[in-house]
Amino acid sequence: MLRLVEVLRLRLYIVVISSALLGVVMVSSFAGQKIRKIRVICTNDTIGYSEPCGCGGRREGGLARRATLISQLSKENPNIVLVESGNISDRAGKLDIITSLLSEFHYDALGIGPYDIRLGDAYLNAVRDKKLTVLDASGSAAKPSLPYIIKNVDGVRVGIVSFGYIPAEKRSSLTLRKSLYAAYMAARKGSDILILLDQAEIADSSWLNTIGARLGQPDVVIGGLSSIPRDKEEVVGRTHILPTSDQGRIVGVVDFDLEPGAMPKATSVKSILLDESIPEDEGVLKRVMADSRSNQGDEPAEIILGSARTDYYTPETCKPCHKSQYEQWSKTKHARALKTLVDDGRVNQDCLPCHSEDYRRTRSMIIEKDKIGGVECQTCHGDILPHGSERSGVAQKSKVPPTLCLTCHTKQRSADYDEEKYFGAISHRKQNE
Secondary structure: OHHHHHHHHHHHHHHHHHHHHHHHHHOOOOOOOOOEEEEEEEEOOOOOOOOOOOHHHOOOOOHHHHHHHHHHHHHHOOOEEEEEOOOOOOOHHHHHHHHHHHHHOOOOEEOOOHHHHHHOHHHHHHHHHOOOOEEOOOOOOOOOOEOEEEEEEOOEEEEEEEOOOOOHHHOOOHHHHHHHHHHHHHHHHOOOEEEEEOOOOOOOHHHHHOHHHHHOOOOEEEOOOOOOOOOOOEEEOOEEEOOOOOOOOEEEEEEEEEOOOOOOEEEEEEEEEOOOOOOOOHHHHHHHHHHHHOOOOOOOOEEEOOOOOOOOOOHHHHOOOOHHHHHHHHOOHHHHHHHHHHHHOOOOOOOHHHHOHHHHHHOEEEOOOOOOOOOOHHHHHHHHOOOOHHHOOOOOOOOOOHHHHOOOOOOOOOOOOOHHHHHHHHOOOOOOO
16 A cells, blocks of 8 residues: 555656646747747638628628738738648638638648548648648648647747647547647647647647646647637636637737746737728739639539439429419518629539529529529428429418528528518518418
């Protein structure tokens, strides 16, 4: 029993000594006496949205606005580190424009998320071609990823390490944890400021207070959208866990002051929304818009984006028997949902699933500039289509479940959605069946 106590005590001493040594390492070690000012700029989860989605009337995000903001922030302080936590695109077709611009913005490192992993070789080839540095200590991605890097910024060692993305079923793997923590410890030991890119969402407050406390906490954590967006900053010890957003709509900025022999001090932490107050870089905007239209053209055309056609019933199919309902529907925004995309030059796979019943049902469609439709009879009443005269005089109407609307009117796309208000705008005022 006494021997067991001695062993446990010895292990405790080792942990304490290791933590103390890490604490010494984490004190800034750069040469000279002046205060260094370092700016960390972070983004996450662009998910292919090189331009604003526009849903709900919002024009937030977009690489053209990001270009303007990064330029402004760099002029204020040229000692910057620019990182992206991952999920740059959900489609291979968007990789070229996004990786080209991230390379031109001079990103120091990209983490990797589940969308990136799903794109496989297309993603890896794109980042390799644009000479972007991809970090992944988990080993989920193949080469050219690295576990971490150390960048010298005005004599300050800034470490960047990525936990990548790890499915829940693999997180208990001892081999995986050893790989993660070995890379993390090396990055922490070799840096004055440490940035953790955490699409795996491992570094929560519990981890930071236990494992992070033993290994040395990071200074900045930027996560992703594996579960839900983080809407505000969280501070745990010395660590600033930054807010996240979908579609790359916000840019995180952390300013550090470093004095010789002292711990880094975060003097400012900001989360900047890329809204219309930030002008779009005209050169970047032209390239993004050209890329958006490249598969569509300026004239009405047929686009085929998926597999073979399935049953689809146009609003005109229903019109002869339901004329009053058709007329009422034709005056709603739902009837112009597809035309909105055509007019705005955004007929693409990002927007079509919510703006076109034809596309949802068939994965292919004919694009016509003046075509009425989008959110239609079949969208709300698909459970009773097709039907014939057997429903004539049926008193029971087809009831639309409110949850159906929430598939597109999400908090991110339609922040002002109100069920009572919206239902009132689309309900059929006359029921002459």
